[in-house]
Amino acid sequence: MQNRELNRYDASFGSELMKLRSIITVVMITIMIIVFGIWFLISPKKEFSESENRQLALAPVYTFQALKDGSYMTAIQKYLSDHFPIRDEFMTFKTKTEILAGKEEINDIYIAKDGYLIEAYKQPRQTAKIINQFGKLYQDITTDAKNNMSLMLVPTAVTVYNDKLPAAAPDKGDLKQLETMDAIYKALPEIKRIDCYPGLLAQAQTEKEDANVSPLYYHTDHHWTTFGAYIAYRQYCEAMGITPLEESAFTKTVVTDSFRGTVYSKLNDTTVPGEEITIYENPENRLTVNYQDSEEVTDSLYNKDYLSRKDKYSMFLNNLHPLIEITNETADSDKVMVLVKDSYANSIVPFLVNHYKKIYVFDTRYYRFGPASFINQHPEVTDVLILYNMNTIDTDLGIGGIF
Numbered sequence: 001m002q003n004r005e006l007n008r009y010d011a012s013f014g015s016e017l018m019k020l021r022s023i024i025t026v027v028m029i030t031i032m033i034i035v036f037g038i039w040f041l042i043s044p045k046k047e048f049s050e051s052e053n054r055q056l057a058l059a060p061v062y063t064f065q066a067l068k069d070g071s072y073m074t075a076i077q078k079y080l081s082d083h084f085p086i087r088d089e090f091m092t093f094k095t096k097t098e099i100l101a102g103k104e105e106i107n108d109i110y111i112a113k114d115g116y117l118i119e120a121y122k123q124p125r126q127t128a129k130i131i132n133q134f135g136k137l138y139q140d141i142t143t144d145a146k147n148n149m150s151l152m153l154v155p156t157a158v159t160v161y162n163d164k165l166p167a168a169a170p171d172k173g174d175l176k177q178l179e180t181m182d183a184i185y186k187a188l189p190e191i192k193r194i195d196c197y198p199g200l201l202a203q204a205q206t207e208k209e210d211a212n213v214s215p216l217y218y219h220t221d222h223h224w225t226t227f228g229a230y231i232a233y234r235q236y237c238e239a240m241g242i243t244p245l246e247e248s249a250f251t252k253t254v255v256t257d258s259f260r261g262t263v264y265s266k267l268n269d270t271t272v273p274g275e276e277i278t279i280y281e282n283p284e285n286r287l288t289v290n291y292q293d294s295e296e297v298t299d300s301l302y303n304k305d306y307l308s309r310k311d312k313y314s315m316f317l318n319n320l321h322p323l324i325e326i327t328n329e330t331a332d333s334d335k336v337m338v339l340v341k342d343s344y345a346n347s348i349v350p351f352l353v354n355h356y357k358k359i360y361v362f363d364t365r366y367y368r369f370g371p372a373s374f375i376n377q378h379p380e381v382t383d384v385l386i387l388y389n390m391n392t393i394d395t396d397l398g399i400g401g402i403f
Helices: 002-042 064-069 071-082 087-100 127-140 144-148 176-187 197-209 226-240 262-267 304-308 343-347 349-355 371-377 397-401
Strands: 109-111 117-119 149-154 251-259 275-281 287-291 296-298 323-328 336-341 358-362 383-389
Touching (some): 109 262, 144 149, 144 383, 149 176, 149 226, 197 226, 226 275, 226 343, 323 349, 336 349, 349 358
Parallel strands (some): 336 358
Antiparallel strands (some): 251 275, 287 323, 323 358
16 A cells, blocks of 8 residues: 555656656747847848858848748748858858768768868759850851860869769769760860860879879869969960960969868858968069959959958959950960950969960850950950850859850
8 A cells, every 4th residue: 555655656756757847848948949039139130141152131021922922931931040140150060960970972062082172063954055155156256266266164173083082972983074075075166175174184193192282173162273273274275386384484372371162151161271372473474454344454363352351262353344354565475365254264364364465354144245246346356265164064144145
């Protein structure tokens, strides 16, 4: 009888203890929600994320139609996610946890050897459209510049540094970039092929054997380094019958050691160390750089104001401009180039200017009239170079306005 009473007492006590624990848990969760809610409301809201290098969602405007079609609630969720307190720290913790759990690919970024973060490759879905755009530009040019029109398609780190990828990476041993490049080149036999892959691959092998050799690609960004662009410049010169300048002809300056690029932004790991950006300058050059949209004129290819910002790569050619006119009074020829490009070309321009009296640089995402019309109106143009990297060739809006 006494044991029965004791058991009943223990059961009652256990039940009360469980209730107390449940109440404490609910109270703690409620307090946390209230604290985070107040923190969210009073904390200053940023419009731009430095770590992710993107605009953050703005507070949505309520309308009945937006509520009815669901877009208002979607916008609310996006706004709350973008402005969540200590969001960067939370994302870093999440990424570190995933890496410790053995994940080798996060947000389409491979955690590769030697500290490299390498963007996965997505094959272009519109290869035929890309070929058509390049071919249309060629057909629409009526001046002699058509005879010296060339195309450089740049493989990215996922191909050149393929051996650095994790063993289980879908892109490991898969060189689909090269297959797509070859298909585009073969479909455009009239346009001179500038294949920079052999030079980059040979240099990657040298880099593997000598740790002191400059890298071809950034560890935290999708772009090639200035040295990578220099290797491609030598390939361009070889194809065009130009004698390239030796690397020793340039003054090399490390302008920052805290660069974290676009790939870092996708990974959201604030503990990833910064890296160097090195610029090359020929002290013999006398440059005039005219940004025609802003009417700004300078004597440098670099805007070092960007070095104090997150987007440090925009230092090259002062970020984005529809049309830039570059004149070099000390160029070794009187030739004139039109360069139709994406942002990869920004770091090869310091090498090309040594061989062209004038270079017109087009970013067709913003130039409204099409390079072909410009070339036909400027018969002094002798050479046309189209330069795009393979990872964004399918998504670069500029290709849509290329002619």
